[in-house]
Amino acid sequence: MTTVAAYAAPAAKAPLERTTIERRAVGEHDVLIDIEFAGICHSDIHQAREGWGEALFPMVPGHEIAGVVSAVGSGVTRFAVGDRVGVGCMVDSCRECENCKDGLEQYCVKGNVPTYNGIGKDGEPTYGGYSQKIVVDEGFVVRIPDGLSLDVAAPLLCAGITLYSPLKRWNAGPGKKVAIVGLGGLGHMGVKIAHALGAEVTVLSQSLRKQDDGLKLGADHYYATSDPKTFEELAGTFDLIVSTVSAPLDFNAYLTLLKTEGALVNVGAPEEPISLNLFSVIGGGKTLAGSMIGGIAETQEMLDFCAGHGIGSEIELIRAEQINEAYERVLGSDVRYRFVIDTATI
DSSP states (O other): OEEEEEEEBSSTTOOOEEEEEEEOOOOTTEEEEEEEEEEOOHHHHHHHTTTTSOOOSSBOOOOOEEEEEEEEOTTOOSOOTTOEEEEOSEEEOOSOSHHHHTTOGGGOTTOOEESSSSBOTTSOBOOOSSBSEEEEEGGGOEEOOTTSOHHHHGGGGTHHHHHHHHHHHTTOSTTOEEEEEOOSTTHHHHHHHHHHHTOEEEEEESSSTTHHHHHHHTOSEEEETTSHHHHHHTTTOEEEEEEOOSSOOOHHHHHTTEEEEEEEEEOSOOSSOOOOOTHHHHTTTOEEEEOOOOOHHHHHHHHHHHHHTTOOOOEEEEOGGGHHHHHHHHHTTOOSSEEEEEGGGO
16 A cells, blocks of 8 residues: 545535545556646536535545556556556446447446546545556556657546547548537547548537637637527538537537437536437437547547647646636636646645
């Protein structure tokens, strides 16, 4: 066991505070990672405030982890001390079910083990990346290519793969018209990746406040959804719409923007139920779908793709004592576009 410093929420909705946690001893197939940077994801806030249901406390959030290997178990074959690595939203799965065998560990039939707010196979609670070190089975560690600096790579471990996976699955690329709903931590990665894949990219945002940013990031078009004319003008336009927002949308209105047999995929997870008229889907043979991160192999593929295209997250680097302030700023949409904690300040 190793005692490390961390930032934890002691109870639901309580401010995060500096504390210490225990990391398990490095086992045969484990990798010990000195964490250098940890991204702040909106889902950290949802869970620390029990927006998605009952949670485990004390909670050390953080599933956008970038660091350097400092020790490996005797059976580790994929990594060596000094390697630049990342850990995303899960640290284990059953590895035996059909989904795990197909590289879809995020959809493990028995449930994957989340990086935090979960229970590991040892029966102990999992603690995330707002900490100095983490021990993870090598099967759930990915390599960060040399072309990516660790600070801008950290958010790729959630925000990057969350957008890459549906864009690839629904064949975003040349000749396809793709809309990204929301230009935040997830959405700005969607714009960069969809553009790099060769799609024609449109941002659908509440206002035109971030229009200049959107176009610089790779969007071809930018529309305000607060303007009713947007829905008239863009009716029947898109092959694929990816919604990154965590507020409930008027899905019936957004579905009108799809071409026949187009898909509206949700990666943002509102806390409230949605309302849907099924004729919005039936008429036009449209698909309303969801997507959750990606498997380990696909996450590595995404990192390699981003390195090859010079894609990192747009970040604001903060000190650990600024975490609570950063949470409030995320809720106020006051970040461009991802807060990343310098874990040396923990």
